[in-house]
Amino acid sequence: MAEPLMQIQGLESGYGEIQVLWGIDLEVHEQELVSLIGSNGAGKTTLLKTISGLVPPTNGSVLIDGEEYAGRRPDQMLTAGVAQVPEGRRLFRTMSVRDNLLMGAYMRPQNDPGIREDYERVMAMFPRLAERARQDAGTLSGGEQQMCAIGRGIMGRPRLLMIDELSLGLAPRAVEMLIESLLELNRAGVAILLVEQDVATALDLAHRAYVVDRGRIAMSGTARELADAPEVREAYMGI
Amino acid sequence: MLYLQVLINGLVLGGLYACIAVGFSLVWGVLNVINILHGSFVILGSYVAYFAYVHLGIHPFYSIILAGAVLFALGYALQLGLINRVVGAPVLTTLVLTFGLDLLLNNAMLVAFSADYRSIQLANPLGRMDLGEVTLPLDRVASMLFALGLTGLLYLLLGRSRIGRAIVAVRMDREAAALMGVRVRRVYAITFGVGAMMAGAAGSLLALIFPISPLNSSEFLGIAFVVCVMGGLGSITGAMIGGLALGVIESFAALFIGPEHGLTIAFTLLILLLMFKPTGIMGRRGYE
Numbered sequence: 406m407a408e409p410l411m412q413i414q415g416l417e418s419g420y421g422e423i424q425v426l427w428g429i430d431l432e433v434h435e436q437e438l439v440s441l442i443g444s445n446g447a448g449k450t451t452l453l454k455t456i457s458g459l460v461p462p463t464n465g466s467v468l469i470d471g472e473e474y475a476g477r478r479p480d481q482m483l484t485a486g487v488a489q490v491p492e493g494r495r496l497f498r499t500m501s502v503r504d505n506l507l508m509g510a511y512m513r514p515q516n517d518p519g520i521r522e523d524y525e526r527v528m529a530m531f532p533r534l535a536e537r538a539r540q541d542a543g544t545l546s547g548g549e550q551q552m553c554a555i556g557r558g559i560m561g562r563p564r565l566l567m568i569d570e571l572s573l574g575l576a577p578r579a580v581e582m583l584i585e586s587l588l589e590l591n592r593a594g595v596a597i598l599l600v601e602q603d604v605a606t607a608l609d610l611a612h613r614a615y616v617v618d619r620g621r622i623a624m625s626g627t628a629r630e631l632a633d634a635p636e637v638r639e640a641y642m643g644i
Numbered sequence: 645m646l647y648l649q650v651l652i653n654g655l656v657l658g659g660l661y662a663c664i665a666v667g668f669s670l671v672w673g674v675l676n677v678i679n680i681l682h683g684s685f686v687i688l689g690s691y692v693a694y695f696a697y698v699h700l701g702i703h704p705f706y707s708i709i710l711a712g713a714v715l716f717a718l719g720y721a722l723q724l725g726l727i728n729r730v731v732g733a734p735v736l737t738t739l740v741l742t743f744g745l746d747l748l749l750n751n752a753m754l755v756a757f758s759a760d761y762r763s764i765q766l767a768n769p770l771g772r773m774d775l776g777e778v779t780l781p782l783d784r785v786a787s788m789l790f791a792l793g794l795t796g797l798l799y800l801l802l803g804r805s806r807i808g809r810a811i812v813a814v815r816m817d818r819e820a821a822a823l824m825g826v827r828v829r830r831v832y833a834i835t836f837g838v839g840a841m842m843a844g845a846a847g848s849l850l851a852l853i854f855p856i857s858p859l860n861s862s863e864f865l866g867i868a869f870v871v872c873v874m875g876g877l878g879s880i881t882g883a884m885i886g887g888l889a890l891g892v893i894e895s896f897a898a899l900f901i902g903p904e905h906g907l908t909i910a911f912t913l914l915i916l917l918l919m920f921k922p923t924g925i926m927g928r929r930g931y932e
């Protein structure tokens with residue numbers, strides 16, 4: 406198999422004295438859609454933040470194309486092609502939808518004609534945003550905010566987009582739309598690392614998946630394998 | 645006509661107050677640091693203008709650039725070297741740090757420049773213009789226009805430029821801004837530098853109007869504080885409106901109650917305003 410886009414080995418991190426991750430091994434290949442599942446407080450968000458450079462790792466390695474990126478700053482991770490859509494959307498509330506999307510392209514040269522192209526692409530992907538481009542982001546509904554957050558991630562033109570809690574608190578119809586868009590994005594060649602509390606959906610979408618439990622990887626495999634595993638069905642799908 | 649004259653004097657003063665306050669407000673809003681150094685920054689800007697005029701013959705209007713550059717460099721270095729270490733700490737910690745730094749800077753200025761009041765006597769003042777019964781003191785009016793112009797420039801910088809958008813993003817959500825690739829610590833340093841730059845530019849303009857002495861720093865700090873609380877934190881338009889309002893209130897209070905009480909009355913009225921409208925003139929939006 407080709408070299409993974411991102412390969413994580415023995416990653417440890419936490420907040421001050423509190424260690425949260427205890428040696429995570431995980432990889433994402435080009436164009437793959439990988440889901441991370443696990444109960445509340447398992448450390449999924451901390452893992453994404455450690456990868457994206459918001460939380461410094463205390464140990465372990467994050468290889469992008471074989472090069473060491475553990476402990477780099479978020480802007481360096483973006484340059485390497487790794488972007489994160491944070492839990493809770495975290496839009497810039499009193500900026501317009503358009504300005505939020507342009508913030509996503511902050512790292513790119515301002516005269517890059519690709520920015521305009523990607524902006525149009527996001528608008529085509531989420532027509533609801535096009536209607537509301539001039540509105541403050543804080544006035545959007547939850548689903549629209551998630552569209553805007555994902556669009557903002559896309560505007561950095563990442564090769565790997567990490568999304569923390571896609572469907573949390575959103576109406577089922579909005580979730581369906583978002584999933585369609587994610588699949589489209591993935592087919593267009595962007596790898597996705599998805600944290601999703603709805604385990605059935607997470608496994609339905611993904612090629613492969615990992616189960617995070619108390620800061621460790623408890624299980625991994627193809628989405629199919631995990632969906633069929635009795636442990637997963639019992640612990641996370643309530644079957 | 646007397647009232648019109650007082651109004652004009654108040655607006656002239658208020659434009660300068662806006663320029664003093666806007667940098668203080670920016671730093672408070674973005675870094676959540678109450679910068680006690682701000683008054684001394686203004687004074688340092690005045691001294692730059694004073695010495696540039698006395699020794700080099702540079703008009704204070706041109707010294708805006710010089711004073712702004714000197715103060716930007718000082719502010720940037722202070723933030724990167726010292727204040728960045730305590731950003732995010734409880735507000736009392738940052739308050740104590742900037743208070744300590746202010747003692748250092750203010751005393752250094754006392755040693756270097758003495759407490760004597762100095763003032764710039766322009767060789768070629770613009771004089772006054774009489775419009776009926778109203779008189780425009782032209783140098784002061786020009787200072788005020790420069791002050792408002794600079795404040796407007798800052799507004800444009802924040803709204804239109806790349807670094808401006810980064811500053812606004814950091815103010816709203818530091819972590820989300822970092823995820824966009826904004827280098828937050830550098831933005832903090834630039835923000836603090838810009839705050840100091842605005843203070844320096846204001847000081848340069850004030851050198852034409854007020855006597856210059858390190859002893860005045862607390863008055864300027866007080867003005868910045870009140871304008872900024874009144875207008876709403878981190879809001880440029882708020883600082884602009886708040887500054888103009890303070891200047892006008894001060895002028896009328898001086899007329900009705902006596903010139904020595906102008907600022908006291910103005911501050912008292914503001915406390916009353918805040919009791920009834922605690923979010924400031926611009927309301928909640930200023931906080932976001």
Ligand SMILES: Nc1ncnc2c1ncn2[C@@H]1O[C@H](COP(=O)(O)OP(=O)(O)O)[C@@H](O)[C@H]1O
Nearest residue numbers: 420423425443444445446447448449450451452
């Ligand atoms: N900023 C923080 N400071 C201290 N502890 C934190 C912080 N954020 C999360 N934690 C702790 O880290 C653990 C993992 O949290 P998190 O990564 O958010 O889990 P998940 O995203 O899987 O729900 C939890 O025990 C949580 O309390």
Ligand SMILES: [Mg+2]
Nearest residue numbers: 449450451492
């Ligand atoms: Mg989480």
